[in-house]
Amino acid sequence: MSIKKLHSYKKALVILFLLAGCFAIYGQEASLQGKVTDTLQEPIAYANLIATPLEENQNITFAISDAEGRYKLKLLQAVNYKVEITHMTFNKHTDSLTIIKNTQKNYSLKERTESLKEVIIEKEMAVIVKDDTITYRTNQFETGEERKLRDILKKLPGVEVDKAGNVTVNGKKVTKLMVEGKTFFTGDTKLGVNNIPADAIEEVEVLDNYNEVSFLKGLSDSDQMALNIKLKEGKKKFVFGDIETGAGVKNRYLIHPKLFYYSPKTAINIIGDFNNIGKKSFTIQDYIDFEGGFASMLENSTSFKDITNSDFAVFLNQNDFKYQKNDFAAGSLSQQINSKLRLEAFSIVNKGKTQTQTTNNISYLTQGSFNEFREDKEENSILFSLNKLKLRYQHNDKSDLAYDAFIKTSNGDALQQLGSFTENDSTLIKTKQKPKNISINQEIRYNKQFSYKHTSTLTANYNYNHQEKDNNWLFNQPVFTQLIPFQQQKEFYKLLQTTETKKHQATLDLKHYWVLNNFNHIYPRVGVVFLDETFNSLDKQLLENGEINNFHHAGFNNDLHFRLTDNYIGFQYKTKVGSFIFKPGIMYHSYFWKIHQFSEEAFSKQKNVWLPELNIDYEISSIEKIELNYYLKTSFSNASAYANRLRLISFNQLYRGNENLENQLYHSALLRYRKFNMYRGVFFNASLSYIKREKSVRNTTQIEGIDQVNTSVYTSLPENTYSFNGSFTKQISKYRFTFRGGVSISDYSRFINDKVNNYQSENYKYTIKAETRFKTWPNIEIGWQQQLSNFQGASFSNKFIENKPYANLEWDFFNDFIVKANYRYNYYKNKNTNQINHFDIGDFSIFYNKENSLWSFELAVDNIFDVDYKNENTIDQFMITDRNIYLQPRTVLFKLSYKL
Numbered sequence: 001m002s003i004k005k006l007h008s009y010k011k012a013l014v015i016l017f018l019l020a021g022c023f024a025i026y027g028q029e030a031s032l033q034g035k036v037t038d039t040l041q042e043p044i045a046y047a048n049l050i051a052t053p054l055e056e057n058q059n060i061t062f063a064i065s066d067a068e069g070r071y072k073l074k075l076l077q078a079v080n081y082k083v084e085i086t087h088m089t090f091n092k093h094t095d096s097l098t099i100i101k102n103t104q105k106n107y108s109l110k111e112r113t114e115s116l117k118e119v120i121i122e123k124e125m126a127v128i129v130k131d132d133t134i135t136y137r138t139n140q141f142e143t144g145e146e147r148k149l150r151d152i153l154k155k156l157p158g159v160e161v162d163k164a165g166n167v168t169v170n171g172k173k174v175t176k177l178m179v180e181g182k183t184f185f186t187g188d189t190k191l192g193v194n195n196i197p198a199d200a201i202e203e204v205e206v207l208d209n210y211n212e213v214s215f216l217k218g219l220s221d222s223d224q225m226a227l228n229i230k231l232k233e234g235k236k237k238f239v240f241g242d243i244e245t246g247a248g249v250k251n252r253y254l255i256h257p258k259l260f261y262y263s264p265k266t267a268i269n270i271i272g273d274f275n276n277i278g279k280k281s282f283t284i285q286d287y288i289d290f291e292g293g294f295a296s297m298l299e300n301s302t303s304f305k306d307i308t309n310s311d312f313a314v315f316l317n318q319n320d321f322k323y324q325k326n327d328f329a330a331g332s333l334s335q336q337i338n339s340k341l342r343l344e345a346f347s348i349v350n351k352g353k354t355q356t357q358t359t360n361n362i363s364y365l366t367q368g369s370f371n372e373f374r375e376d377k378e379e380n381s382i383l384f385s386l387n388k389l390k391l392r393y394q395h396n397d398k399s400d401l402a403y404d405a406f407i408k409t410s411n412g413d414a415l416q417q418l419g420s421f422t423e424n425d426s427t428l429i430k431t432k433q434k435p436k437n438i439s440i441n442q443e444i445r446y447n448k449q450f451s452y453k454h455t456s457t458l459t460a461n462y463n464y465n466h467q468e469k470d471n472n473w474l475f476n477q478p479v480f481t482q483l484i485p486f487q488q489q490k491e492f493y494k495l496l497q498t499t500e501t502k503k504h505q506a507t508l509d510l511k512h513y514w515v516l517n518n519f520n521h522i523y524p525r526v527g528v529v530f531l532d533e534t535f536n537s538l539d540k541q542l543l544e545n546g547e548i549n550n551f552h553h554a555g556f557n558n559d560l561h562f563r564l565t566d567n568y569i570g571f572q573y574k575t576k577v578g579s580f581i582f583k584p585g586i587m588y589h590s591y592f593w594k595i596h597q598f599s600e601e602a603f604s605k606q607k608n609v610w611l612p613e614l615n616i617d618y619e620i621s622s623i624e625k626i627e628l629n630y631y632l633k634t635s636f637s638n639a640s641a642y643a644n645r646l647r648l649i650s651f652n653q654l655y656r657g658n659e660n661l662e663n664q665l666y667h668s669a670l671l672r673y674r675k676f677n678m679y680r681g682v683f684f685n686a687s688l689s690y691i692k693r694e695k696s697v698r699n700t701t702q703i704e705g706i707d708q709v710n711t712s713v714y715t716s717l718p719e720n721t722y723s724f725n726g727s728f729t730k731q732i733s734k735y736r737f738t739f740r741g742g743v744s745i746s747d748y749s750r751f752i753n754d755k756v757n758n759y760q761s762e763n764y765k766y767t768i769k770a771e772t773r774f775k776t777w778p779n780i781e782i783g784w785q786q787q788l789s790n791f792q793g794a795s796f797s798n799k800f801i802e803n804k805p806y807a808n809l810e811w812d813f814f815n816d817f818i819v820k821a822n823y824r825y826n827y828y829k830n831k832n833t834n835q836i837n838h839f840d841i842g843d844f845s846i847f848y849n850k851e852n853s854l855w856s857f858e859l860a861v862d863n864i865f866d867v868d869y870k871n872e873n874t875i876d877q878f879m880i881t882d883r884n885i886y887l888q889p890r891t892v893l894f895k896l897s898y899k900l
Contacts, residue, residue: 028077029074029075029076029077029733030075030076030099030100030101030102030103031072031073031102032051032072032073032074032075032083032097032099032102032103032105033070033071033072033073033102033103033104033105034070034071034104034105034106034107035065035069035070035071035106035107036049036065036069036071036085036087036107036108037069037106037107037108038090038110038111039108039109039110042069043068043069043070044065044087044109045066045067045068045069045622046065046087046127046128046129047064047069047071047085048062048063048084048085048086048087048127049063049064049065049071049073049083049084049085050062050083050084050086050126050140051073051075051081051082051083052082052083052084053076053081054079054081054082054096055079055080060140061073061074061081062126062127062140062141062157063679064127064129064678065679066677066678066679066680067621067623068679070679071679072679072680074732074733074734075099077099077100077101078098080096080097080098081096081098082094082095082096083095083096085107085109087109088128088130089111089112090109090110090111090112091109091110091111091112093107093108093109126140126141127157129622132207132208132209133207133208134158134169134205134206135203135204135206136156136157136203136206137202137203138152138156138201138202138203139202141155141156142155142198144775144812144815146198146199147197147198147847148194148195148196148198149192149193149194149195149196149197149198149201150165150193150194151198152198153167153193153204155773156204157678157731158170158676158678158683159206161193165189165190165193165194166189166190167189167193169206169208169225170683170685172208172674172685173225174189174206174226174227175189175225175226176189176210176225176226176227177189177193177226177227177229178226178227178228178229179192179231179267180228180229180230180231180236180262180267181228182267182334182344183334183344184196184229184269184332189227195258195271196229196260197240197242197260197899199232200231200238200240200260201230201231201232202230202231202232202233202235203229203230204227204228204229205227205228205229205230206225206226206227207225207226207228208225209221209222209223209224209225210222210224210226211224213447214397215398215400215447215449215455216447216457216513219515219523220457220513221583221615231262236262236263236264237263237264238262239259239260239261239900240259240899240900241257241258241259241899242258242897242899242900243256243257243258243897243898243900244256244257244258244895244896244897245895245896245897246277246858246860246893246895247893247894248277248893248894249891249892250891252275252276252891253274253275253276253277254274254275254277254279254893255272255273255274255275256272256273256274256275257270257272258270258271258272259271259900264336265335265336266333266334266335266336267332267333267334267335268331268332268333268334269330269331269332270330271328271329271330272329272330273326273328273329274326274327274328275325275326276323276324276326277888277891277893278321278324278862278888278891279326280319280324280326280352318354320356320870320885320886320887321354321355321356321886321887321888322355322356322357322886322887322888322889323353323354323355323888324352324354324888325352325354326351326352327350327352328348328349328350328351329348329349329350330346330347330348330349331346331347332344332345332346332347333345340393340394340395341391341392342391342392343389343390343391344388344390344392345388345389345390346386346387346388347386347387348386348387349383349384349385350382350384350385351381351382351383352380352381352383353379353380354379354381355377355378355379356376356377356378356885356886357375357376357377357378357885358375358376358885358886359373359375359376359883359884360372360374360375360376360881360882360883360884361373361882361883362374362706362879362880362881362882363879363880364703364878364879365793365795365796365877365878365880366703366752366753366878370705371423372420372421372422372706373420373421373422374418374419374420374421375418375419376416376417376418377416377417377418378414378415378416378417379414379415379416380412380414381412381413382410382413383410383411383412384409384410384411385407385408385409386406386408387406387407387408388404388405388406388407389403389404389405390402390403390404391403398448398449398450399446399447399448399449400445400446400447401444401445401446402444402445402446403442403443403444404441404442404443404444404445405440405441405442406439406441407439407440407441408437408438408439409437409438409439410435410436411435411436412433412434412435413432413433413434414432414433414434414435415430415431415432415433416429416430416431416432416433417429417430417431418430418431418651420651420652420706422706425705426476427475427476427477427479427651428475429473429474429475429476429651430474431472431473432470432471432472433469433470433471433472434469434470435468436467436468436469437465437467437468438464438465438466439463439464439465440463441461441462441463442461442462442463443459443460443461443462444459444460445457445458445459446458452515453515453516454512454514455513455515456510456511456512456513457509457511457512457513458509458510459507459508459509459510460507460509461506461507461508462505462507463503463506464503464504465501465502465503466500466502466503467500467501468498469499469500470496470497470498471496471497471498471499472494472496472497473494473495473496473497473651474493474494475492475493475494475495475651476493478493479651479652479707480707480709483554483555483646483709484539484551484556484648485549485553485554487541487543487549489543489544490544491544493541494541494543495540495541495648496538496539496540496542497537497538497539497540497648498537498538499535499536499537499538499647500534500535500536500537501533501639501640502533503531503532503534504531504532504533505529505530505531505532505533506529506530507527507528507529507530508527508528509525509526509527510525510527511523511524512524519576519577520573520574520575520576521573521574521575522571522572522573523571523572523573523574523585524569524571525568525569525571525572526569527569528565528566528567528568529564529565529566530563530564531562531563531564531565531566532561532562532563533561533562533563533638533639534559534561534639535558535560535562535638535639535640535642536558536559536560537556537557537640537643537645537647538557539551539556539557539647539648551646554646555645555656556645556646556647557645558597558644558645558647558657559597559598559599560596560597560639560640560642560643560657561596561597561599561639562593562594562595562639562642563593563594563595564591564592564593564636565592565593566589566590566591568587568588568589568590569587570586570587570611571585571586572585572613573585579618579619579620580617580618581615581616581617581619582614582615582616583614583615583616583617584614584615585612585613585614586610586611586612586613587610587611587613588608588609588610589608589609589610589611589634590606590607590608591605591607591608591663592604592605592606592607595642595659597643597645597659602642602659603642603659603660607662607663609634609665610632611631611632612630613629613630613631614628614629614630615627615628615629616629623675623677624674624675625673625674626671626672626673627670627672627673628669628670628671628672629668629669629670630667630668630669631667631668631669632668633665633666633667633668634663634664634665634666635663635664636664637664637712640657641661641712642657642658642659642661643656643657644656644657644658644659645657649710652706652707652708653707653708653709653710654707654708654709654710655709656709656710656711656712657711657712658712658713658714660714661697661712661713661714662695662714664693664695664696664697665693665694666691666692666693666694666695666696667691667692667694668689668690668691669689669690669691670688670689671687671688671689672685672686672687672688673685673686673687680730681730681732682728682729682730682731683727683728683729683731684726684728684729685726686725686726686727687723687724687725688722688723688724689721689724690720690721690722690723691720692719692720693718693719694716695714695715695716696714696716696717696719697712697713697715698712698713698715698717698750698751699711699712699713699750699751700713700750700751700752700754701750701751701752701753701877702753702754703752703753703878715751717748717749717750717756718747718748718749719746719748719749720746720748721744722743722744722745722746723742723743723744723745724741724742724744725741725742725743726740726741726742727739727740728740734772734773735771735772736771736772736773737769737770738767738768738769738770739766739767739768740766740767741764741766741767742764742765742766743762743763743764744761744762744763745761745763746759746760746761747759747760747761748761750877752877752878757793757794757877758793758794759792759793759877760790760791760792760793761789761790762788762789762790762791763787763788764789765785765786766785766786767783767784767785768783768784769781769782769783769784770783778809778810778811778812778813779809779810779811780807780808780809780810781807781809782806782808783805784803784804784805784806785803785804785805786801786802786803786804787801787802788801788802789801789802789875791875793877797832798831798832798875798880799830799831800829800830800831801828801831802827802828802829803826804824804825804826804827805824805825806823806824806825807822808820808821808822808823809821809822816848816849817846817847818846818847818848819845819846820843820844820845820846820847821842821843821844822842823840823842824840824842825838825839825840826838826840826841826870826871828871828872828873830873835882837871837873839869839870839871840865840867841863841870841887842863842864842865843860843861843863844860844861844864845858845860846858846859854898854899854900855896855897855898855899856896856897856899857895857897858895858897859892859893859894860891860892860893860895861890861891861892861893862888862890862891862893863887863888863889863890863891864890866889867887868886868887869884869885869886870884871883871884871885872885
């Protein structure tokens with residue numbers, strides 16, 4: 001693309017945003033505020049006030065009274081309004097008024113004396129707040145251009161939806177999605193938020209501290225927040241959905257069917273997505289959510305490592321590529337077999353192909369001015385599936401039995417061509433990989449409430465995991481010549497490697513909930529975990545004559561067997577004092593583990609660990625809460641970390657495990673504060689965390705030139721991490737302003753070339769954004785993101801700054817058209833070297849749907865400026881990397897949709 005044409009595109013986009021801003025300035029507003037009380041002048045919290053203009057083409061205005069009964073409405077001057085005040089336990093009050101200036105007015109409601117069905121009362125209210133539940137009547141917030149559930153959620157007070165489809169309510173992330181009380185797939189928010197049609201939705205329920213088993217609520221602490229989508233009467237037994245197809249230049253295509261069937265007993269969902277436009281239907285975040293979320297993973301460090309280090313996760317984590325093709329299909333079934341037994345099942349299959357290209361300029365801090373240029377081209381294909389079956393049997397309202405089976409499979413092929421160039425050397429590598437994986441997890445949970453005072457939960461779990469990988473390396477010259485005994489070849493050097501991991505893990509856990517009285521509970525717990533894991537690796541050279549050069553005599557190849565038994569017992573005590581809830585606890589773990597290498601015992605040990613914990617909740621009011629959580633945590637490494645013989649990780653990295661590793665031990669503390677005030681339009685969240693590692697498994701690194709040899713060691717080197725994250729949102733009429741920021745500071749030590757090196761890392765980031773929420777005028781979001789980083793060691797200090805201004809436009813005009821545009825600019829500077837990199841990316845679409853028509857049309861352009869690559873910079877203990885990541889060229893697609 002020519003420079004002149006590029007500037008023309010950018011100029012047009014900027015003008016579009018400016019026009020949107022100009023159109024957004026309209027009629028003058030005045031404030032109507034006051035208090036809502038009962039006949040005794042006591043304040044009424046959570047009363048709904050809806051101001052409906054009696055003139056056409058004007059917006060409905062909505063407010064909720066706060067804990068002190070205060071409300072505030074922004075109304076257009078000189079416009080006649082009907083104001084309705086409703087509450088669950090009071091009679092509706094109706095008022096008519098016109099204001100020309102800021103006005104103060106109080107309302108008094110009379111308590112209901114007649115008996116009415118609750119459903120009739122609820123229909124009068126836009127928002128209902130009951131304990132941990134908020135119910136939104138969505139028709140009060142719709143503005144006309146909503147197509148999917150995400151478009152409605154973005155307009156509800158206190159609700160935010162990001163581009164991926166993740167939802168937060170009053171700053172807390174939603175972790176489960178249901179439709180009519182039935183889990184949507186596994187509760188994954190992204191699939192439902194981005195696909196459920198907006199016109200099928202009647203209500204949105206937000207359920208905080210959600211627990212699937214009703215009689216465990218208040219006993220088993222749950223930090224889950226769930227969304228329950230209630231459908232309109234005509235949609236409760238109905239087939240709905242849409243089919244979207246698209247075609248574009250350079251043979252781009254899209255086929256995206258979405259079909260949903262709901263009835264009181266049966267729910268069937270089918271979603272497909274077949275495209276080569278670089279749109280991922282299933283991401284690493286979805287995978288993590290399916291595994292129970294970050295919180296669940298962090299409680300089980302082994303599970304966390306399995307996920308983050310798997311080839312499956314690496315594929316999902318790729319967000320930037322030159323080309324990507326995805327074939328995605330998902331289906332779920334929810335069936336009420338009888339009044340006591342429910343079946344839920346889903347299956348997701350994804351076949352993907354990705355082409356990536358990066359170039360890297362690397363400066364090695366341990367080598368002074370030693371530099372490397374690296375070019376990497378990869379082509380990956382993978383086929384994976386996620387399959388789940390759940391049976392839930394509820395004999396009565398005091399017992400709950402559930403069986404879950406979760407099966408994951410994946411296999412793939414990867415081809416990598418890499419070139420590494422230094423002042424003195426050039427290494428060319430071609431790598432073929434074939435990873436395979438199958439994981440089966442089965443769990444039985446039985447919950448029984450014997451009486452009000454006694455409830456028990458018994459959980460039995462079995463997990464099987466089998467991973468295999470074949471790596472074939474082709475080098476133009478030998479690597480690690482001092483350690484790998486290559487035999488001389490005429491042309492290329494072929495290294496074959498196979499690795500295999502098998503894991504069996506069984507868990508039995510019993511927890512009893514004993515209610516001593518309304519203010520004191522005690523929860524004893526006992527259990528056992530048995531882990532049996534094997535790890536095998538084989539590195540060898542394939543010679544030109546077909547013979548094998550085995551590296552075993554040089555310290556390569558592993559055949560490791562790792563067994564671990566964890567017997568634990570302990571208790572938690574829960575007490576309420578005023579507005580405080582205290583929950584101290586302690587667990588006693590007795591660990592016994594044994595390691596065999598090539599059938600010979602390499603290490604065995606028994607160890608006892610006490611793990612205290614403390615949770616404190618302080619509810620200042622119904623809209624304000626403080627939480628403090630402290631844990632002493634421990635974890636063991638995967639079997640591969642104990643394998644004490646060498647294996648090749650990459651062309652310039654060797655790794656050796658250590659059979660003497662023991663359990664890691666660290667303190668974790670988290671302080672959280674949440675407040676939302678709809679009267680003031682304020683939503684505030686903040687968290688402060690601290691992690692101190694007492695015992696860790698870390699790598700010692702021997703580095704010479706670009707070659708690294710890493711060995712795991714068990715160490716008590718000091719390591720501290722301090723983090724702060726917060727967000728503040730202020731709603732003023734049709735405008736919303738948000739500030740979000742975070743700070744992360746770490747100090748730690750690492751072993752580099754037999755020397756202890758100390759490091760300090762500081763990262764500061766913040767986002768400032770403003771957005772409009774008009775019904776008939778263009779809506780625009782403008783923001784500024786900045787990140788400041790400082791990384792220093794004993795002999796160096798590096799400071800970086802990154803600025804990311806952005807703008808998003810959504811414009812619903814002529815009733816039938818919707819224009820969406822976004823623009824992002826990235827500016828990066830290394831303050832030490834004055835190196836500057838920058839790039840900008842924009843997308844644009846125009847959507848047409850004539851009112852009441854089943855057909856819709858859309859023209860979408862991604863990467864409108866046809867940017868070749870984006871730049872990013874990273875730094876670790878011994879190198880700084882300036883990386884160019886090549887992007888998919890501009891994609892122009894015409895889409896046609898039909899709504900069932």
